[in-house]
Each structure stands twice: as C-alpha cells, then as structure tokens.
Amino acid sequence: MKGSLISTAIAEPYAQALMSVALSHDLADAFGEECRSLVTLLEKSPDLEAFIASPVIKEIDKKTVLGKIMGEGTNLYLLNFLMLLIDKRRIIFLEKICRQYLTLLRKLTNTVLAEVTSAHKLSSEQSESIANKIEELTGAQGVEIKTRIDPNLIGGITIKVGSQVFDASLRGQLRRVSLSLGGIA
Template sequence: MASESTRVSGLAVRYAAALHELAEETRVTDEVARDLKVLQDMLGESDDLRRFIASPVIARADHETGILALADRVGVCATTRNFLGLVARKGRLAALPGMILAFQRELAKRRGELTAQVVTARPLDDAQSASLAARLKQVVGNEVAIDARVDPALLGGMVVRLGSRMVDSSLRAQLQRLSLSMKGVG
C-alpha cells in the first residue's frame, strides 16, 4: 500500500492529465474530483471491486458495462462517466487507482495545495479532518488536503506524512519507544 501511494505509472499520469484538461475545459473539475474520490473510497473498501477492475480474464466490454453501471449507480458526472468508459474500452481499468491518484496530485499542484497522508487507528470524521487540515495549514502556510487511511494496528493516535516530514504520534510508536527506553535502563 505504501508504494501505491507514492508511485504512479506514466500511463496513469497521462490519462489523469488528459482527464484534468478536459475537466478544466468543461468547468467540471470539482465534480470530477469528487467523483474520483468516491471511486477511490469504494476501491479501498471493496475487495470485489478491486478484483473486478484488475482481472485480465474479464472482457473489455464486460469491464465497460460493469464500470458504467457502477458510475450510474453512484451518480458521477458525464465527464467522469465518459472517462471510465474510455478507460475500460482501452483495457486500462487496472490502472484506475493510479489514474485517480495522479489526477488528485495534479489538481492539488495546480491549486497550490499540499497533500498530507494521514493514517489513523479509526476513521476521521469530517470535523476532525477539517481541524487537522486547518492546523497543518497553519504549520506549512499552504492549503492542505487530507488523504486519510485507517490502520487498526496503530491502536490510537495518528501518523502524518506531509512531503518529506513525518510525525508519528501513534500509540503503537509510543509503546515501542517506551519499550526501548525500558530495555536501556536494565
């Protein structure tokens, strides 16, 4: 998962750049970004959906039918729906998670935003996410988007990565530090 969040293929970047240009021309950038976030969340929650988009044995036409049905059910805008159909027809649906990430990075770059990767033991609610984004904005001086993920192994607290900076205030890390300091005493 860590490499997924940092590396994106050249193919994904090219598709994301094309989608971003189209979204800007048609003035639906915010709608497309929202749609892609919904899809990203669905991919993160559903093993079946991840297997569906990654399966090389499913025919392109079936991929297209399935992804368009999902798009209609979720209610994405026409630009996002057309993009998903094109990606499926070209047999590139397996690269969709990378395309979403590349689109989000490009959008953040053009808006002058930084993205903080936040890992918590439990999901952040909207108020917590907004509060964290506001605090990080005070620290770095730019708008900060939160890319949140859950890892129950942290036990509590959070790990925040913003650019090359990392702050690990998780309960797991605190217990590890305590354990190491106790070993040094005896």
C-alpha cells in the same frame, strides 16, 4: 504491477488528459470527487478490481457494469473517458489514473494530503483541528485527510504529510523514552 514504474508511466498521461478535459469544462473538483469515490470503491472491492482487470470479461460487460456503478448523474465526459479506458485496454490502471489525477488536483489547488493514523476514530472536531494545524505548518490552502485506525498506537496520532512524519502517539513516546534510557525499542 500496480505500483510499478510502467503503470505510472501509463497512468500519468491519462490523468493529465482527464485533467485537461476537466479544466476546459470547469469540472476539476467534480472529477476529483468521482475519482475519490472510484479509488475508495476499488480499495474496498477486490472483486470489482478483478472484474475490470480480467482479460476474459468482454468489454461490453465492463462498460455496462461501470455505467451502472457510476450512475446516471455522472458527467458525460468522465463516463466517456472510462469507456475509452476500456476500449484501449487501460482500465486495469483505473485506480492508478484516479490517484494520479487527485495528485494533479492537489497541486492545482495547493492542497496537501495528510495520512493520519490514530488509535481510535477521530471526531469531526479533531479532524478539523488537525487540518487547521497542518495548513499552518505547511502553508497549504487546503488539507485532504486520509485516516486509518491502528490500535497498536495505544493513544495519540501520527501524521504523515509528504515525507514528513509527526509522531504524537503514545507508542512513539514510549519508544523515545526507552531509547533515552538506553533500552531497545
């Protein structure tokens, strides 16, 4: 159900409400950082995701755990929003809401999301160079890079921005050569 239309229909109004609160208090970027952290945490911890999604676990326990995870420095508006999600039994959609919020934030700041896949870990200079090139190609004011390592690329990188894919990988080049020679990739 995570990727379904129903979860999107539920997540979108909550993300818009969070954006509205963030904008009215000049906290859009701060909430964006918190949302990125939450998404990363939920991706890396299936146990946490199962915990907050479980209908068996009491709401007070979920509130306590989320409060400790967020820490004392968390903005009160954001913390109250998370508690509201628990009260309304919508906490199961937390990751989707955070992703939707980040999409809204990128639109607001004219930032694009670039999914970069490389054979090896990129250095900070390489990431910066890629970001500059993507800004140049897209006309965006900023680039948010999400990296992934895929040793099957052999070398080089692939970059996905929206529906566009730029394949500068060795595997892609070998596939193109094979096709031009009449072989099957």
